[in-house]
Amino acid sequence: MDILQSPRSAAEVAPAKAVAPKPQSIIAIETSQQAHTNWQTQENGRLEQIRLAEKANLLTTEFSQPIAKPEEAKKWEQLHTLSSEADKVCDQAYQKSETKKFDTLLTSLTADSPATPEKTIQADTVIENITSERRSRKKAGDVLKQNPDTLYLPATQGALRRVVSDLTGSVDGLLDVAHAKPDSPLNSDDLLKVATSETSPLEKDLKDQLRDTFDLVKGAKAQQLVNGLEDPSISEPKAALLKENHMALLSQITEISLNMPSLQDALKQHRKLLAGRGITNSDYTPDLSRTNFGEALAALSKRTEDPTQKKQLEALALGYATGIKFSPKRYEEKAGNVLMALLLDIKDPEAHVYDILNKGERRDDDILTRQVRRVFTDVVNYDEKSNYDSIFSRQNLSALNARSERKNAAQVKMSEDDEAQAKKLSNQLKAEAGQQKVVEVAVLPKPETQPVSQPAKKKGLLSKLGL
Numbered sequence: 149m150d151i152l153q154s155p156r157s158a159a160e161v162a163p164a165k166a167v168a169p170k171p172q173s174i175i176a177i178e179t180s181q182q183a184h185t186n187w188q189t190q191e192n193g194r195l196e197q198i199r200l201a202e203k204a205n206l207l208t209t210e211f212s213q214p215i216a217k218p219e220e221a222k223k224w225e226q227l228h229t230l231s232s233e234a235d236k237v238c239d240q241a242y243q244k245s246e247t248k249k250f251d252t253l254l255t256s257l258t259a260d261s262p263a264t265p266e267k268t269i270q271a272d273t274v275i276e277n278i279t280s281e282r283r284s285r286k287k288a289g290d291v292l293k294q295n296p297d298t299l300y301l302p303a304t305q306g307a308l309r310r311v312v313s314d315l316t317g318s319v320d321g322l323l324d325v326a327h328a329k330p331d332s333p334l335n336s337d338d339l340l341k342v343a344t345s346e347t348s349p350l351e352k353d354l355k356d357q358l359r360d361t362f363d364l365v366k367g368a369k370a371q372q373l374v375n376g377l378e379d380p381s382i383s384e385p386k387a388a389l390l391k392e393n394h395m396a397l398l399s400q401i402t403e404i405s406l407n408m409p410s411l412q413d414a415l416k417q418h419r420k421l422l423a424g425r426g427i428t429n430s431d432y433t434p435d436l437s438r439t440n441f442g443e444a445l446a447a448l449s450k451r452t453e454d455p456t457q458k459k460q461l462e463a464l465a466l467g468y469a470t471g472i473k474f475s476p477k478r479y480e481e482k483a484g485n486v487l488m489a490l491l492l493d494i495k496d497p498e499a500h501v502y503d504i505l506n507k508g509e510r511r512d513d514d515i516l517t518r519q520v521r522r523v524f525t526d527v528v529n530y531d532e533k534s535n536y537d538s539i540f541s542r543q544n545l546s547a548l549n550a551r552s553e554r555k556n557a558a559q560v561k562m563s564e565d566d567e568a569q570a571k572k573l574s575n576q577l578k579a580e581a582g583q584q585k586v587v588e589v590a591v592l593p594k595p596e597t598q599p600v601s602q603p604a605k606k607k608g609l610l611s612k613l614g615l
Contacts, residue, residue, distance in 0.1 A: 168349070171297045176265040180227060183220030190215045227269045234270045238277040254287060258294045271295035276303040279311055281324075281334060289338030296342055299349050308343050308350075311336060312357045315365065316515050319470055319522060326368030326471060340365070360463050360515045366402050367445075367467020373397060374438045374481075375471075386480070390436040398441075402464050404457070411436055411444040418447035418489050425497050425546045427539065439481045442468035446489035463516055465490055469523050474530045484527040484539050490520070492543065497550040501540050 170178075197211045234253060241250035257271050271291050275298055279288045288307070291298075298304040315322050315336070328334035340362040342348065344355055379388030390398075392408070399406050412434035422428040436444055442465055449461035469486035493499035505521060524540075531538040 168347070170300060170349075171263060173263040173265050173268040173297050174300045176223075177227065177269060177301070180220045180224035180265070183218050184224035187215060187217055187221040223265075227265060230266055231269050231273045234273040235277055238274060238283075242278070242283050254291070257291050260294065263295065263297050268295055268297045268301075272298040272301045272303045276307045279307040279339070281314060281321075284333035285311065285325075285339050286331065286333050286335040289336065289340075289342070292342045293338050296345075296347070299343065305350065305354065308339070308358060309354065311339065312354075312361050312515070315361050316519060319526065322364055322467070322470055323368055326365045326467070327372060336365070357515055360459075363402075363460055363463030364467035364470065364515075364519060367464035367469075368471035369467075370398050370401050370445075370464065371442060371468040371471030373401060374441050375473075377438050386438065388438045390438070390441060404460060404464070406445075408436055411441075411448055414448035414451050415440060415444035417451065418443065418492075421492070421494065422488075425543075425550065427543050427546050440485070442472065442481055442483075442486035443489045446486050449490065450492070450494060459516070462490060466516060466519050466523065470519065474526070482527075482539075483523060484531065487520070487523055487527060488539050488543065491524075498547050498554065500544050500547050502544065 191214065194211050194215055198208045201208045201211065237249045237253055240246040253270065253274065257267065257274060261267070271294075274291050275288045275295075278284050292304070315325055325334050325336050328336075340358055343350060344359045344362055348355060350358070374390070374394075377388040377390070377394065378385040382389070390408070395406055395408055415436070416434040419428070419434075445461060445468060446465035449458055449465055452458040452461055465486055469483045469490075472481055472483040472486070474483065488501065491501045491504050493504060505524060528538065528540065531540075
């Protein structure tokens, strides 16, 4: 395969690097928070001693002096106050349309200035507060881009988990983000790009979820681009062929270098497999067009050896399938065709797609697994409502036929083996019977000889006399 290495795969296959030290702003925040926690613990202990002493009618003088608050603990209280104020400013802007203070705060947070504990804690609060679709993921991404240190903090991490849930919770949620204009509040590109960058300190589980989500979004964006192509040079403009300049744009959108020969070859192999199993006709023309690009992308995923690129291509193809609007028109790519290319078992002609859906290698809470099932349900429901001869039904019938043919062939072979074995046994018995006759003829019975009679013994007196 001639796919160039994507930034994602390059980051994952690179040798393990030493964990980067935490930024100074994060160290300062965590140090002050720990100092405040320690002071609060000591102060709570002092108050508990007073309560116990009063209960026992003892003097409390020993515990009357408050524990001195360290400067680091005071620093945390100042940071906490800044965070609370930033939270109120966001609420005023989005609930009461009082945007003056918010605009001023946003300007200070998106300025190209050094990271400080104060700036980082405010940025963390703003990102958490405005990442919901009711506010502005676009502005949250602007803030994160200038304050990536917030990725170390729980509030920003929690906000990103909610973004994953919002985007992958429904088809509409994903498509709204994929089709959002650059200046739309729904535009989540910067938010996802910074969070999934090579230098992002997020834990692998969260980063993988964000990467899969971002790839789904990019796949849906690619579908929108391809769907808008027209080609007046052919009889059906909506069946536009993809050209090199289109591939350059698609590579830019998907952030993985795609080339036409690899996609065409994968599509050709997939179509041959479908035709060979009787799922479709023998037409497997490899020309890339708006009617088969998603199918080619999915077919390439199935035939890619590198596990990182394989998963990325799968997510892109799945996002592409998600973006396809259901339509009975001839010159429209079908989501079912893309999904079939992702699910068809290349090596096992008896494998049912329905079974593959239920026994995937990944766990049920995996984002791509959930999205496959969601798109599959939509495709099947649409096919049933429109009385469309589903490619999944044809594949399932093909798998059943392949199983029947194998069983019949096995039965015939067994019968032939049984007949051959019986013939062999019969010949063996005949041979053994013939050998027995030869033995019987070769070993003749000996003639019987008459025994020599002995003289009768003498009896009585004569025998005693020796006569």
